[in-house]
Amino acid sequence: MQWEVVIGLEVHVQLSTCSKIFSGASTAFGAEPNTQACGIDLGLPGTLPVLNENAVAMAVRFGLAINAEIPEYSVFERKNYFYPDLPKGYQTSQMAHPVIGRGEVDITLGDGTVKTVRIHHAHLEEDAGKSLHEDYSGMTGIDLNRAGTPLLEIVSEPDMHSAEEASAYIRAIHAIVTYLGISDGNMAEGSMRCDVNVSLRPKGQEKLGTRAEIKNVNSFRFVERAIAFEIERQSEILEEGGVVVQETRLYNPDLDETRSMRTKEEANDYRYFPCPDLLPLMLDEAYVEHQRSLLPELPSEKRQRFVDSLGLSTYDADVLTGSRPLAEYFEAVQKHCGDAKLAANWVQGDLLGRLNRDGLDITESPVSAEQLGGLLMRLADDTINGKAAKQVFADLWECKGETADEIIDARGLKQVTDTGAIESLCDQVIADNPVQVTQYREATEDKRGKMIGFFVGQVMKASRGTANPPQVNAMLKEKLDALL
Amino acid sequence: MHDKTLAELARGLAAGDFSSRELTASLLERIQRxxxxxxxxxxxxxEQALEEADTADDLRQKGQAGALGGLPLAYKDIFCTEGVRTSAGSKMLDNFIAPYNATVVEKLRHAGTISLGKTNMDEFAMGSSNENSYYGPVKNPWNSTLVPGGSSGGSAAAVAAGLVPAALGTDTGGSIRQPAAFCGITGLKPTYGRISRYGMIAYASSLDQAGPMARTAEDCAMLMNAMAGHDSRDSTSVARNVPDYTQDLDKPLNGLKVGLPVEYFGDGLAPEVETAIREAVKVYESLGARIIDVSLPHTRLAIPAYYVIAPAEASSNLSRYDGVRFGHRCDNPIDLEDLYKRTRAEGFGDEVKRRILIGTHTLSEGFFDAYYRKAQQVRRLIRQDFLDAFSHVDVLMGPAAPTTAFELGSRADPVQMYLQDIYTIAINLAGIPGISVPAGLVDNRPVGLQILGPHFGEAHLLNVAHVYQQATDWHQRRPEIKE
Structure with a gap:
């Protein structure tokens, strides 16, 4: 049977507010356990929540970025369950009346097709603490630093049909939240986590199949892997005439598999009800419009501009707008050197390649956008040639100089464009290599094209790489052809 | 000194008749006896009280004493007090030393008051007789075989017995007004949102409200001046100007329109209580009030609605008592589930468990619409009843409780106990203020007159109560205390 895969995602984004969603405690990552949990986060008797205005502003900006309805009225509710890292015995969340209504996110697939994923809603809630199972033999430690960190949970419609689409969707969400500056998007630190709902149905069938929910997947790659495993698992069951059980599963990256955590029968009844400690949240039009005025250029707008006014290909524009820091880096380089195409090639090629190799993020690049821009400016104005440029880049990477100009001077890499100097070098090389000249003369037309490379190499060598290769090429061709 | 009102003690301190230390020491000695x-x-x-008294005396010497400087108070043990056990009357919090002060505690400290300690109460404020306390029942000072009412029974009894001139209570369904009535003192439940709930251990968050309990309306007014106001730490507290509650206490009541809800004088009301209340109403008539019969048609739905909403909120509010971070923890739990089950089985008393079970049930999938949602609809109807009534009368009057104080152990059936709150519970659902004032004695048992006003009408309620107290002496009657 032909199966259709149906995927819906719930993405939890930690908002980068300074303090927690309902208390004044700091949200900074990595502090000593329980040093960033105040009485409210500990659920001390008598304490009460006060909503962080900034978390609301960030949620609204996300809503505007995905063209969503922003309801005038939303309500915080309590989701009741017991767990040691949930101090109050309930999570303050939203259910019936979320802060953000229906919206849309465009995703770009590998072949360049653009697809729209509908967003069901997005709601605000507080994060739980962490249970630490290592370091305490036979016991569990509780760290409540994370408890109360604001989360925006973005719930998609089941609009995706492959691991690739799901992955593209998460990347799109990642780009939006980082562009908006409402999250650092750091998946390794848990700033973005996904619950993935996967089900299969016979191709052409309207009714959705039974789904499995894979909880808490925290990298782009793991999302793809977990979905791939799940598709495999479910299709095997269905092919054998079995029934998929509705359940919650966990993905284990070490074993590259998902495992059942609990079935529907074991699921909690969360007993949601409106939190009596928080008044309904009312947002008027003026507030929403004010938030709109604070929106930066969004990835889709930037992508369009890169194509329309910088003349980049859609592929290049897509890669370069993948994250806000990358786009900003590219734009800075482009402004500096004045050549968008050149900047796009270098940022995607040499820079990203090297960053990838060293496992660095664009924000950690040893070569600043100004430095790279300065280098490309010299390439563009023919001060240096491409080979020298690579050398300068390597030096900048290793911090062997402050600017490209400094390195070019120190290493004497300035390109020789003086026709007289090049001509004498060419004459010298022709004179020094009579055997090759004879071979050249006796060769067929199409072989000569290749053979000229030898002479160019010799001239470049003689110039210690500073000659302008196209210029050398042209001059050698003229001189050798004259000997025919 | 133990017979004096807060206002009289304030004048005595100001005149230098006695120091705060003398006053405090004498009350502490009386408490001991x-x-x-x-x-x-x-x-x-x-010890702490005497230190605070010395500080208050010093400030007075320097001419820096406030209106409440040097006056002793007690707090229901539901208000968090820094460095002092705050138990909520429960075994669960028997070992809980609060690390911070509730906002009202902080405000009253700032006004110069001295805390003598923490008063007994029904566990987590659930009860109408103070028999649900882990620390044992409180006796009614008028007759030790009777209950003091609840849940603020300790505060009411302490004030009635002259152990402290005033105390704080909390009122979720009548927990200030009913014990005030049973013990013959004055108790005000302010409008929901008038006083910060921060630091007040939650029972039912949408209904809980702190209030003063004292001998007179004037004393309550003095305390309200320090207690009321918006608190940025409580999102449900209301940002609204706080009047001087003592300003208009003496305003004459000529032309006051008093509504008598017919539903508050029907079946179930003890005849001797009704007689006393009608007498009190006559006093108002003689003071120039016009008496009008009104109807609050949804009154009979108040108790059922309350016993859905309050337990629902309580079931969630009390989830934090899990043995993980503070409070009681069972010995040697074998796993997480065992920790939760035994901690909560051991730490909570029967009534608390009953309400957690009720609340958990009514919020459950499949029952939510039939119970919780329906109860919220009823709540709006009840609120509308009051708004309609206040569109043609200034205040409502009736009994604070259907009977006078009953015998300890006489209301073993929880539903019988719940019916105690029939005249007080709707007020919390509507969010309006109410005050109970002493209005008679039947067989040496006090009767409380309840006066209700529209939202934020506390100043007027205090005025209406105060003028009555100028014309009567019920509030001056004292129980005979065997020492």
């Missing part, structure tokens, strides 16, 4: 038989205090903070 009288309270072992009453059991109105859970914790007495004598």
């Amino acid at each position: 009288v309270d072992p038989s009453l059991n109105s205090f859970i914790t007495v903070t004598g």
